[in-house]
Amino acid sequence: MRLLPAAAGSGIVFRRTDLDNFEIPATGRNVAKVSYATSLMRQGVLITTSEHLLSAFIGTGIDNVIVEIDNLELPILDGSALPYVEAFLRVGIRSQRRRRETLRVLQPIEVREGDKFIGVYPGSGYRICYSIDFPAPIGQQKTSVDLAAETYGSEIAGARTFGYKADERKLRDMGLIRGASPQNAIILSESGPVNGPLRFPDEYVRHKVLDLIGDLSLLGRRLEGHVVAERAGHAMHTALVARLLKDRSAWELAHVPVATPAAANARQNARSGVTEAALAGV
Numbered sequence: 710m711r712l713l714p715a716a717a718g719s720g721i722v723f724r725r726t727d728l729d730n731f732e733i734p735a736t737g738r739n740v741a742k743v744s745y746a747t748s749l750m751r752q753g754v755l756i757t758t759s760e761h762l763l764s765a766f767i768g769t770g771i772d773n774v775i776v777e778i779d780n781l782e783l784p785i786l787d788g789s790a791l792p793y794v795e796a797f798l799r800v801g802i803r804s805q806r807r808r809r810e811t812l813r814v815l816q817p818i819e820v821r822e823g824d825k826f827i828g829v830y831p832g833s834g835y836r837i838c839y840s841i842d843f844p845a846p847i848g849q850q851k852t853s854v855d856l857a858a859e860t861y862g863s864e865i866a867g868a869r870t871f872g873y874k875a876d877e878r879k880l881r882d883m884g885l886i887r888g889a890s891p892q893n894a895i896i897l898s899e900s901g902p903v904n905g906p907l908r909f910p911d912e913y914v915r916h917k918v919l920d921l922i923g924d925l926s927l928l929g930r931r932l933e934g935h936v937v938a939e940r941a942g943h944a945m946h947t948a949l950v951a952r953l954l955k956d957r958s959a960w961e962l963a964h965v966p967v968a969t970p971a972a973a974n975a976r977q978n979a980r981s982g983v984t985e986a987a988l989a990g991v
């Protein structure tokens with residue numbers, strides 16, 4: 710996989726170098742079937758497990774990037790978004806000349822399915838409140854994150870994906886979690902993780918936040934509003950994207966206000982989200 714800087718206004722675009730550079734923009738229009746991971750599809754061409762990379766882009770404020778990949782599956786790495794974030798920071802992120810547009814929520818949108826729930830509400834910044842309730846040893850966990858506070862790198866990016874040892878064979882038989890291993894996921898037995906200590910006591914719910922940020926990137930604009938998710942997952946996340954994009958009266962495109970125009974240099978603008986940003990180079 711190779712990431713390339715992209716022009717302002719171009720968004721996040723996947724490019725299959727093994728298929729004549731066929732391009733699949735990361736937007737809600739191209740969401741494919743969703744189960745254990747989020748996939749994108751256009752004209753039958755697929756990109757799978759895109760959510761961790763997309764999450765890293767949103768978390769670090771990258772608006773425009775070309776993702777070149779020579780097969781359909783993105784690398785799982787250590788099961789978190791931290792290796793991506795570290796790579797971005799090594800290369801650098803530069804502010805672009807175009808003002809960033811956010812998708813500002815004007816009216817609540819809620820999706821409920823059984824005991825699963827996800828809703829989005831008007832509010833300043835980008836806040837997420839997530840609660841989960843999984844079988845032992847996870848149980849109930851809840852966390853709140855304010856993305857504007859630049860907490861993504863330290864609080865969210867490092868949280869790894871997880872799976873139950875008991876489900877492993879079943880999932881593998883279904884062709885899912887291809888290559889899941891103790892190196893790229895927390896593997897759980899009834900008594901706890903079988904592969905070493907957690908990175909956070911509530912790593913599981915933090916990973917759900919990581920996934921949600923990636924899935925909501927498919928709105929095509931950074932969200933401005935508050936998200937509440939309870940026992941949700943990729944299917945609920947992308948259902949919210951579809952509902953929001955369909956209900957044009959529930960949001961507007963808005964510019965991030967410039968707080969201190971006189972003092973704002975390019976770097977401050979990028980950090981406060983006033984302008985779009987891209988990778989500095991490769």
Ligand SMILES: [Zn+2]
Nearest residue numbers: 760761870920
């Ligand atoms: Zn995930």
